[in-house]
Amino acid sequence: MKFQNRNLGPANYESPLQLSTVRGDNIFNFVDDSERLIFDLSRENYDHCLKTGEEPLCLEKSGPRQKLFFDPKNTTAAVVTCGGLCPGINNVIRGIVMALHYFYGIKKTIGVPYGYEGLNPEMGHGFVELTPDKVKDIHQFGGTFLGSSRGGQSVATMVDTLIANEVDILFAIGGDGTLKGVDAIGEEIEKRGAKISVVGVPKTIDNDIDLIDKSFGFETSFDVASPILRDAHNEASGAYNGISIIKLMGRDSGFIAASAALAMPTVNFVLIPEMAFKLEGPHGFFEALEKRLESKKHAVIVVAEGAGQQLFEGTDVVKDASGNIKHQDIGVYLKKRISEHFTHIPITIKYIDPSYIIRSAPANSSDSVYCSRLAYHAVHGAMAGKTRFVVSKVNNRFVYIPITEVTKKRKKIDLESEFWFSVLQSTGQPFFLG
Incomplete structure (x- = not known):
């Protein structure tokens, strides 16, 4: 049993990353799509699966893939931040831009101002091009470099905007509402037969996103x-x-x-x-x-x-x-x-x-490290053509999880x-x- 992530199609482009293809804990290498991590590590679950023959619930391991769905030199990515402020948003923005530029050398990365409002042309916010030089210092400040907003916009309008601007990947940084919103955008993209990856980076200062170890900030x-x-x-x-x-x-x-x-x-x-x-x-x-x-x-x-x-x-x-x-x-x-x-x-x-x-407040040292790694793993998944997923840590390992699985309910203190x-x-x- 496993959570099944969606893919836009076959990955046919060679990754520009020069990594090993040999698996091993001490080698920084490509991750195969077949690699899975067990969700419930308890002895009780082990004994149950051993007794019944059931396959344990598994999660897809995140990381760089050897084959990419998108051709980096022709790829445009967009980043949007939604909902309330939270320490570390700027770190994630910076990490995404740096990974896209230095790891993959993509064509362009654009920032969407003021949340989902920025994907509605009638709001008149426009876009801002994100370069390493423009984002190199934003991690030193709290808030969000791109601005944020609450509330939804027409899903059809937002998808129209993405298609009109030839956006290939949308990274949405936000909490429960933001994640449901970007999943709805991904669903509309699928209905139209478009090839746009949508990725969620869970952001909630309350740490109430289900299944994951913790949210940044x-x-x-x-x-x-x-x-x-x-x-x-x-x-x-x-x-x-x-x-x-x-x-x-x-x-x-x-x-x-x-x-x-x-x-x-x-x-x-x-x-x-x-x-x-x-x-x-x-x-x-x-x-x-x-x-x-x-x-x-x-x-x-x-x-x-x-x-x-x-x-x-x-x-x-x-x-x-x-x-x-x-x-x-x-x-x-x-x-x-x-x-x-x-x-x-x-x-x-x-x-x-x-x-x-x-x-x-700006992110502390621990959250800064976490935000950067979340950003890198989000970029690797998106470039491989995965869509409608969130990236996070489960059992202290980075994984990709379908958005629908983490938005079913909120995590609470027992x-x-x-x-x-x-x-x-x-x-x-x-x-x-x-």
């Missing part, structure tokens, strides 16, 4: 958050019954909040979307917070932006341009409710929301996992919360 996010949590602790401990509330990003998954709390273990409570916690009554959050103040005289609370939405029952559901539910502000709400509840003792509350500072248990041990918050 995630490590930078809690790296940047760590000193903020340290300073928030200083604020809380500097006052009698001082409380610091820090709201971090995490619309549907609490990976940033949980990881930041582990990275800077001054946090006493972590509230995430996966938890259905209550505020009042026995085993409620207020009870736990009061016990903390009684014993330690201060508390640091990290709350993910999507946490506690069950507390807003009855409010209207509003969606953003990308179709994501716009959550109520749990940070402001929590500050208000704590103030209203603790009238019997003096408290001091400091509320901090560093979300836009974190997501606009509240019975070792990871969450580590958070509970670090914070000391009671098990009964959530």
Whole structure:
């Protein structure tokens, strides 16, 4: 059993890369399409497959192919960035441009400004040519060199634009909505019988893309958050019954909040979307917070932006341009409710929301390396004619996965996992919360 990636057709052009064709772990060599990596490495899965004769679920190994579908000297590639900002976007853009130019010497690479809007001529954004000289320093800055936007455009119009500009490869850097969008573009391309490869590079600071080890920018996010949590602790401990509330990003998954709390273990409570916690009554959050103040005289609370939405029952559901539910502000709400509840003792509350500072930061060293390697592997797959796939790490190995497989559901924290248990041990918050 394996995830089946799509190919545009036979690969007939020799790769300009001078690599070995001999397989071996210590040799940088071409990868054959038949090479697969097992998804579930557990002994249980091994025993099951051995007993039943079933083939284990396998993923296609990424890397350079000896034969290419596209003739490099006649190939035009485009890069688009969509959705919210995230550390490392510029690193991926730079990596794609450098790989296309220095590895393959392709004809031209163009940048699509302001997300999918840039593929709608009516928006008037135009294109920008991307050269090594133009992108060589952009990794030093956060945000996106190309600009971004939310919301969809007409798929037919975007495909018309790609065909009219003789684009052979489209690299889309974005999260769940972006990946679904580029897959829809790929589907329309197939219907028309065109030969354009579409590639997704998963980008979500929340780390909620399913199946993959992690998305780029995630490590930078809690790296940047760590000193903020340290300073928030200083604020809380500097006052009698001082409380610091820090709201971090995490619309549907609490990976940033949980990881930041582990990275800077001054946090006493972590509230995430996966938890259905209550505020009042026995085993409620207020009870736990009061016990903390009684014993330690201060508390640091990290709350993910999507946490506690069950507390807003009855409010209207509003969606953003990308179709994501716009959550109520749990940070402001929590500050208000704590103030209203603790009238019997003096408290001091400091509320901090560093979300836009974190997501606009440049990538740290670890993410910079990861982004560059993602870019290179994306380029190798595209030049070989693979389409409608994402590139990422699974079990610490780079692989190609069909876009449809990673967009079926969002990855969430398992509240019975070792990871969450580590958070509970670090914070000391009671098990009964959530």
